[in-house]
Amino acid sequence: MVKRSYGQFCGVARALELVGERWALLVVRDLLVGPRRYSDLRRGLPGIPTNILASRLKELEAAGIIERDVLPRPASGVVYRLTPLGGELEPVVLALGRWGSRVMTHPLDGEVVTHDSMVMALRTTFRPEAAEGANLVFVLRVGDVVVHARVDDGHLAAAAGPAEAPDLDITAGPLVRDLMAGALSPEDALATGAVAVAGEPALLNRFAAIFAI
Amino acid sequence: MVKRSYGQFCGVARALELVGERWALLVVRDLLVGPRRYSDLRRGLPGIPTNILASRLKELEAAGIIERDVLPRPASGVVYRLTPLGGELEPVVLALGRWGSRVMTHPLDGEVVTHDSMVMALRTTFRPEAAEGANLVFVLRVGDVVVHARVDDGHLAAAAGPAEAPDLDITAGPLVRDLMAGALSPEDALATGAVAVAGEPALLNRFAAIFAI
DNA sequence: CCGGATCCTCGGTGATACTG
DNA sequence: CAGTATCACCGAGGATCCGG
Numbered sequence: 001m002v003k004r005s006y007g008q009f010c011g012v013a014r015a016l017e018l019v020g021e022r023w024a025l026l027v028v029r030d031l032l033v034g035p036r037r038y039s040d041l042r043r044g045l046p047g048i049p050t051n052i053l054a055s056r057l058k059e060l061e062a063a064g065i066i067e068r069d070v071l072p073r074p075a076s077g078v079v080y081r082l083t084p085l086g087g088e089l090e091p092v093v094l095a096l097g098r099w100g101s102r103v104m105t106h107p108l109d110g111e112v113v114t115h116d117s118m119v120m121a122l123r124t125t126f127r128p129e130a131a132e133g134a135n136l137v138f139v140l141r142v143g144d145v146v147v148h149a150r151v152d153d154g155h156l157a158a159a160a161g162p163a164e165a166p167d168l169d170i171t172a173g174p175l176v177r178d179l180m181a182g183a184l185s186p187e188d189a190l191a192t193g194a195v196a197v198a199g200e201p202a203l204l205n206r207f208a209a210i211f212a213i
Numbered sequence: 214m215v216k217r218s219y220g221q222f223c224g225v226a227r228a229l230e231l232v233g234e235r236w237a238l239l240v241v242r243d244l245l246v247g248p249r250r251y252s253d254l255r256r257g258l259p260g261i262p263t264n265i266l267a268s269r270l271k272e273l274e275a276a277g278i279i280e281r282d283v284l285p286r287p288a289s290g291v292v293y294r295l296t297p298l299g300g301e302l303e304p305v306v307l308a309l310g311r312w313g314s315r316v317m318t319h320p321l322d323g324e325v326v327t328h329d330s331m332v333m334a335l336r337t338t339f340r341p342e343a344a345e346g347a348n349l350v351f352v353l354r355v356g357d358v359v360v361h362a363r364v365d366d367g368h369l370a371a372a373a374g375p376a377e378a379p380d381l382d383i384t385a386g387p388l389v390r391d392l393m394a395g396a397l398s399p400e401d402a403l404a405t406g407a408v409a410v411a412g413e414p415a416l417l418n419r420f421a422a423i424f425a426i
Numbered sequence: 427c428c429g430g431a432t433c434c435t436c437g438g439t440g441a442t443a444c445t446g
Numbered sequence: 447c448a449g450t451a452t453c454a455c456c457g458a459g460g461a462t463c464c465g466g
Binding site for chain 1: 219225227258259301304327333
């Protein structure tokens with residue numbers, strides 16, 4: 001199996017040969033949130049053909065980017081996780097996410113939101129300098145996707161699922177993107193019902209400042 | 214023309230829909246160095262089918278990433294340049310280059326080096342903190358490719374072609390990558406003839422420190 | 427259910443030839 | 447110089463099936 005080459009001794013070209021194929025970086029994006037099973041990845045990548053997912057996983061494993069672990073019983077199953085080399089792709093995914101979140105104005109027809117993509121969206125938009133001295137826990141709900149973000153003095157821990165006793169619990173639609181982009185003020189977001197919160201409403205300003213496109 | 218979608222309202226996915234297709238980011242890489250004509254891009258991307266290059270240029274233009282300028286006479290011709298939006302892809306290309314330069318240990322069979330890829334390699338490996346207070350001009354020659362780098366107190370200007378009166382003129386082979394990665398000491402590089410210099414040989418240490426993988 | 431493998435179709439890619 | 451035209455091929459997409 002001869003892998004397609006760009007024929008250049010160049011870091012960008014070499015990187016694209018390893019992770020430039022379709023779906024590959026989206027698999028990495030989901031694995032950056034945490035180890036995932038085959039079926040988790042399928043759910044998180046609606047639309048990926050199963051044979052393509054299997055191919056990508058094999059290629060990424062052969063490239064040393066992910067590794068495949070067989071869980072012992074009783075939790076039998078297969079888990080994929082990033083290797084240290086794979087984890088170093090985070091700056092690539094974050095840079096892509098930052099650029100993409102600016103051109104991604106509104107959802108196209110049929111587009112969905114997944115746990116892992118939303119966690120990565122929080123990480124891409126996080127601005128440490130706006131979070132200095134902050135100690136806040138946010139829960140963000142879009143559709144049936146729930147994620148949370150713990151902000152601790154310039155440091156962020158974002159993960160899937162809810163959090164206990166958050167400072168602010170945000171329920172929103174895709175318009176939360178406009179809020180984070182500054183195209184929708186927190187006041188208008190609340191007034192129009194585009195965003196609903198449980199907790200101190202003024203904290204929505206902090207949220208929009210800390211997670212900004 | 215229905216563009217293939219990943220079906221997700223996610224910045225990473227949206228970015229990959231626009232610049233994730235084969236060759237697209239390599240076109241952007243070359244245009245980050247400067248405006249280029251169709252034939253320049255063909256030369257800089259050996260192996261790209263001409264119809265694919267034409268397709269990518271149209272897609273990138275439709276996405277607002279590049280623009281096509283028809284030059285007035287007598288310098289007739291067509292020039293492609295990045296739009297401001299396209300220029301904002303630089304962090305993406307640099308992140309990819311940084312990651313790729315680590316896995317790119319040695320050139321594969323038949324791989325070549327181009328002007329634009331080498332200029333971007335200098336930009337990806339540039340470490341501003343190592344260049345504080347420096348005021349140096351390097352010329353780097355690999356094969357028949359010549360590029361130069363002006364380092365001015367933490368700031369870099371790298372471009373194709375030679376420079377006048379450089380502080381150090383470096384002639385090397387692909388092993389210059391090992392030098393920049395710290396796998397080959399400047400002394401060994403000079404002693405084995407892997408790298409030859411004109412100028413003060415001690416400046417090769419500065420070069421390896423300023424441009425480090 | 428989980429973790430894939432198999433089959434088939436279609437469209438993009440690659441290579442080359444050709445043209446305004 | 448700056449592309450378009452043509453065609454073979456292979457990987458993506460989609461559905462189904464299979465072993466544990």
